[in-house]
Amino acid sequence: MSKQDQVIIFDTTMRDGEQSPGASMNLEEKLRIAEILEAMRVDVIEAGFAIASEGDFEAINEVSKIIRESTICSLSRSGREDIERSAEALKPAERKRIHTFIAVSPIHMEHKLLMKPEDVHAAVIDSVTHARNFCDDVEWSGEDATRADRDFLFKCIESAIKAGATTVNIPDTVGYTVPAEYRDLITDIMNSVPNIDKARVSVHCHNDLGLAVANSLAALDAGARQIECTINGLGERAGNCSLEEIVMALKTRSDAMPYTTGVDTTQIMKASRMVSTVTGFAVQPNKAIVGANAFAHEAGIHQDGMLKNKSTYEIMLPEDVGLVESKLVMGKHSGRHAFREKLKEMGYEMGQNALNDAFRRFKAVADQKKDVFDEDIIALVDDEILREHERVQFVSLRVVAGSEGPQQASLKLDIDGEVKQAEATGNGPVDAIFNGIRELFPHDATLQLYQVHAVTHGTDAQAEVTVRLEEDGKTVNGQGADPDTMVASARAYVHALNKLMTKREKTAPAALSA
Ligand code: KIV
Ligand code: ZN
Numbered sequence: 369m370s371k372q373d374q375v376i377i378f379d380t381t382m383r384d385g386e387q388s389p390g391a392s393m394n395l396e397e398k399l400r401i402a403e404i405l406e407a408m409r410v411d412v413i414e415a416g417f418a419i420a421s422e423g424d425f426e427a428i429n430e431v432s433k434i435i436r437e438s439t440i441c442s443l444s445r446s447g448r449e450d451i452e453r454s455a456e457a458l459k460p461a462e463r464k465r466i467h468t469f470i471a472v473s474p475i476h477m478e479h480k481l482l483m484k485p486e487d488v489h490a491a492v493i494d495s496v497t498h499a500r501n502f503c504d505d506v507e508w509s510g511e512d513a514t515r516a517d518r519d520f521l522f523k524c525i526e527s528a529i530k531a532g533a534t535t536v537n538i539p540d541t542v543g544y545t546v547p548a549e550y551r552d553l554i555t556d557i558m559n560s561v562p563n564i565d566k567a568r569v570s571v572h573c574h575n576d577l578g579l580a581v582a583n584s585l586a587a588l589d590a591g592a593r594q595i596e597c598t599i600n601g602l603g604e605r606a607g608n609c610s611l612e613e614i615v616m617a618l619k620t621r622s623d624a625m626p627y628t629t630g631v632d633t634t635q636i637m638k639a640s641r642m643v644s645t646v647t648g649f650a651v652q653p654n655k656a657i658v659g660a661n662a663f664a665h666e667a668g669i670h671q672d673g674m675l676k677n678k679s680t681y682e683i684m685l686p687e688d689v690g691l692v693e694s695k696l697v698m699g700k701h702s703g704r705h706a707f708r709e710k711l712k713e714m715g716y717e718m719g720q721n722a723l724n725d726a727f728r729r730f731k732a733v734a735d736q737k738k739d740v741f742d743e744d745i746i747a748l749v750d751d752e753i754l755r756e757h758e759r760v761q762f763v764s765l766r767v768v769a770g771s772e773g774p775q776q777a778s779l780k781l782d783i784d785g786e787v788k789q790a791e792a793t794g795n796g797p798v799d800a801i802f803n804g805i806r807e808l809f810p811h812d813a814t815l816q817l818y819q820v821h822a823v824t825h826g827t828d829a830q831a832e833v834t835v836r837l838e839e840d841g842k843t844v845n846g847q848g849a850d851p852d853t854m855v856a857s858a859r860a861y862v863h864a865l866n867k868l869m870t871k872r873e874k875t876a877p878a879a880l881s882a
Pocket of ligand 2 (some may be wrong): 384572574
C-alpha cells in the first residue's frame, strides 16, 4: 500500500473529548493518556486549547516535554494571542502543530462571531500566516464547514493553504451531514480548490446522528487522509468519531477500504479503560470494539458456532484490541516481585510509592476475594495511579448498615497530609459516608449521579463506583474501585472532590466552543 493510502490518526480526546460536561482531566491524567496514545502510535495528539486555562496550557507544555514520537497539537482561535499561547505551550515539543480555527457557516458567522464573511476570510489568512511564524506544521479548520456556503468554504481553504496551512480540516461540527453528502463535499473540495494538492485534507465528525464513523470513512474515498477522533468517542454532546471504531474498521475491512493507519491496535482496551476511569464516563456494554459485550457470546446457537469455529460469529480477534482472556492471576500468597512482573506484563510502569500502595491494595483484595483476575488488578492499579498526588486521600472507613438505622459511617481522610476523622449518619450508608466527607472537607457541590458496576462476575466482585458532582455549573466525575462497595463509594466521592478543586477556570465556554 502506498504512502498515499496512509491515514493520519489525530486524537483529540484531551481537547474535544475533555469538552464533554464532567469529563475534565487533571495534569497527571493527561500525561498518562498521552503516554498510552504514544504507545499506541497515534500520529497527532491534540493535548488541549492553550489559551482556555492555565491547566490546559500546562498540560500541553508537559505533554510536549515527555512525548517524542507523536506530534503534539494545541488548538487556537484565530486571534494572535491564542496562537502565541499555543506556540509557547508547544515549545518543548519534538514535533508540534498549531491548529487554528474559525467558523465559516452563515449561521455561526452571523450569530456567534458577529462577523462578515470578508472579515472571517481575512482572519483565516492572518491566523495561518501568524501560526507559520512559530511552526511549520499548521492545521486550519473551518468550523461548521458542512453548513457553510461551498464557494466561501473553498475560498477560505485555498487562502489557508496559500498562507501556509499544511492540513485543512473540514469539521462536521454539529454532526449534521450524512455519508453520501460528506463524500460529495470532500470530492468537491478536491476538484475545486486549485492548491488542494499542497495540503492534507482532514475530517472531524461529531456524532449527533450516530454517523461520525460512517461519515469519516466516506470521506476517505473522496481523498481525506486525516481522521480526527477520540477514545471511546468522547466529546461535545453525542461525542466525536470513535478512534477504536475507525481503526478497527480499517483493519478488519481492508478489502473494502484500502487504507492503513500506524496504530498499534493492541493498546485499544488499555486506552479505553484509562479514559473511562479518568473521566468517569462508563463505556456502554454494547459499545463497538470496547464494550464489555463486544466479544461476548450469549445465545446458545452463537456459542455452539464459536466452539466449532470462531470465525462463525467473530470478525475480529479479541487479542487484536488488547483483550486478553480473563486469567486467574495471583492469590494472597503472591509476592511483590510477582505483582510487579504481572503489572509489567499488562503494560503498567509505576513509581515505587504507587507500586507499594497498589501492592497493599492487591493483598487486601486477594484476602477478600476467592479469585483475582486481570480486571481486578487493572481496576485497582488505575485507581491508585490516578490518586497518587491528590490533596484529599481516602484512609479508612467503617459503616453500620442494615434495616435498623441510623446508618453510620466512621471515616478517616488524609487532607493535605493530616489525617482527620468524622462520625456521620445518613439515609443509608452511602449518604452517611458522603455526609462524613462533607463534614471533614466542607464544600457546596451537589451530587448529580451515583452509579455502581461490578468489575468481574460473582458476589465478591470488585465494585467500580462513579460519582458526579456539580458546583457553580461545573461538573466532574470521580471513580473508585474496591471489593467493598462502600469503600469504592468513598473513594469515588473523594476522587470527584479532588477533581473539583483542580478544575481549571475556563474562559467563556460559548466563545471557546468548538
Ligand atoms: O467540532 C469542531 O468544529 C471542532 C473544531 C475546532 C475542529 O472541534
Ligand atoms: Zn469538535
